[in-house]
Amino acid sequence: MKNVVILATGGTIAGVGEPGKDTGYKSGSLTAKELVDAIPELSSIANIQVKQVCNINSDDITSALWIKLAKRIAELQNNPQVDGIVITHGTDTLEETAFFLALTTAGTKPVILTGAMRPATAAAPDGPANLIFAVKSAVRAATDLASKKQSEGNDVQHHENDCAPILVAFADKLISAESVQKIHPNRLDAFAAMDAETARGNETARGLHFEIDGEETLPKGTLPKVTVLYFNAEADAAQIEFAAKTAQGLVIAGAGAGEFSQSWMEALARIQIPVVITSRINAGRILPEQLLVPGTIAGYSLPAPKAAVLLRLALTKTDNPAKIQEFFAKF
Ligand code: ASP
16 A cells, blocks of 8 residues: 555644534644544555644645645655655645645655535535545555656656646546636535646646745745735725835736726836736736736736745745746746
């Protein structure tokens, strides 16, 4: 049997509330061990080890926790006793954590994220099935990886640039970290892959890799702060000035093809921090030729929350908009 480590971070999958009810529970209540002990079937699929990274509602996730998680994963990638990694996570920010890991994980072992829409105490919780599916997916990916390595011999050089697949396993769907989005606040089948025409898929996205260990770039173990602003009719441009004073970067979720009012254009032209333009539609792409304000950065196919993750990582290397644009152009 394959060895799979489950890293638990909290979320509804570990939520506890009034027995039988789907709402009014507290996320991140069960410990990793309690969560796994309640699903005996897991031990017939893989040798399971559990580790608690944190136990929170995922809306409280921070870049410090992302970095802690990425460091745990790096240790497990280097541990020959481990074949695959499963992460339990709240669904609200799961796509951001998955995307952060896709941009920072080195190594070839599968990393599979999952969660649940109903708490563990619901009448029909979805967490157990999702966790079983995630562990099975990790075992399958680890088995594929082992047979690929065997058939290609011990050509280590050849594998050096291979990257771990970072996937989300949810409601019987496996979706890449690059394209996954939460698309429903209540449905059990809450995640989907972005429009296949607009996302370029795994291969190109994974060409980008950021080191999370660099003491020089991340002295406090956190990422630079980035604010996301959503444009709506008559939205106050003062928010832009405030963001420029309090954050190192700004992401705009513009209307349509990343557009906004005259007053926002003027405010954006005045500020000095890097600004990435995305669309509040969460589909399609924003290209450099569509930008309303010179010097801003096109977000391509990334929705605003993922654009913020990439901008935070990019800012550890440069604040030059032209250089940052090159990172976004990969999507
Ligand atoms: N608020 C919860 C969380 O993200 C929702 C969930 O897990 O489904 O932690």
